[in-house]
Amino acid sequence: MKLNIKYTLLFLICCTLLSCVEEQDFGQYDDLRLTPTAEASILYIESPESFINSAGDVDIISRDFNFDAFSSDVFAKRVLDGTITYIVENTTSKRINVLVELLNADGEVIDREEIExxxxxxxxxxxxxxxxxxxxxxxxxxxxxxVTARNLGDSTSTSDLPDPKIILKSSGKFRLNIK
Structure with missing residues (x-):
């Protein structure tokens, strides 16, 4: 008799536990949206005022930088939106014009930003x-x-600040669709 009571209690406990279990919905994965934000530096360029003075009338900086990070499939197929931030710090005694151009694989300008x-x-x-x-x-x-930077001032003056230079920094912050 004791044995029957144990089995009966065990059966009732099992039935109670099974009745509390919810049916699993594995279709939730389809509704899941993953859009993290990725942020990274893009460029950092600096030029001391002594170099700017010695350059004369030519461009201080005129250089193309290979940057395939944006056009790689891993990024290009997933990017939703974002921002590129340019920061120009000028501790020189000169007016400086900075032109940043984004180029496609054929070398054609597809966007440009000018900062004076x-x-x-x-x-x-x-x-x-x-x-x-x-x-x-x-x-x-x-x-x-x-990146092209041009001295719009003279080529003789020097700033009173210690270590005068022009610095261009840029970074990007983009939202990506992972799924």
């Missing part, structure tokens, strides 16, 4: 791409970046 700064001035320029800005395809097709 005066002595002692720091400028930050945020450029949006995607839903709230320029066409996101500009980012997807960028294969290289051309």
């Amino acid at each position: 700064t005066t002595p002692g001035m720091n400028i930050q320029k945020d450029i949006a791409y995607g839903n709230s800005g320029k066409n996101i395809n500009i980012i997807k097709f960028t294969s290289s970046i051309r």
Whole structure:
């Protein structure tokens, strides 16, 4: 009799536990959206005022940088929108004009930003791409970046600040669709 009570209790406990288990919905994966934000530096360029003075009337900086990170399939197929931030710090005694051009694989300019700064001035320029800005395809097709900086001042003066220079920094912050 004791044995029957044990089996009966065990059976009732099992039935109670099984009745509390919810049916699993494995279709939730289809509704899942993963859109992390990725942020990274793009360029860092600096030029001391002594170099700017010795350059004379030619461009201080005129260089193309290979940048296939945006056009790689891993990024280009998943990018939704984002922002490129340019920061120009000018501790020289000169007006400086900085031109940043995004180029496609054929070397054609697909976007450009011009930043003019005066002595002692720091400028930050945020450029949006995607839903709230320029066409996101500009980012997807960028294969290289051309930077040109021109001295709009003289080639003799020097700043009173220690270690005067022009610095261009840029970074990108983009939302990606993982799934």
